[in-house]
Amino acid sequence: MANSTAKELTARPIDAGVSIGHVHLKVANLDRALAFYQGVLGFEVVVRMGDSAAFISAGGYHHHIGLNTWESKGGSPPPPGTTGLYHVAILYPTRAALADALKRLIAAGISLDGASDHGVSEALYLSDPDGNGVELYWDRPRDQWPLTPEGEVTMYTRRLDLQGLLAADAV
16 A cells, blocks of 8 residues: 555545544533534533533434534634634434424524525525534435436535425424
8 A cells, every 4th residue: 555646545435334423613612602502403412521521412422513612712713714614514314303403593593694405405504603604404315316417416506495494394
């Protein structure tokens, strides 16, 4: 492998079973972050380490999101034009579950930065209290994904019908 070129290393796709397990976010105030992720979105706290860290999940997993103040307590979001996390994407299992998330955001008075229909998915975009980008989305079934005449997936960005989403059956 020492003699392999970068092209040879990337010629073989990653195992299809690979997935993103969790994300850690630096936050300025743990209670404020938990008020959003637990209080609004509904994640459950699995472990809390005082005011320095919390690990939260859906459905009893060890953690989907880590929130910590280890390097950011009292800090401010990075200024525009700098590198860093664009957003964390949280996948909902159904359209009705995403509709429930939208209802939670509305009830909490949290405004959206955007809402898009991507053909393969429907997505809500917002910022958490620390300015981290958050995407809440659900994937349409694969047999509903838009395809080119050659059979390749063709994503797009169109305005999401929020009223139609809100009308989705309750979870």
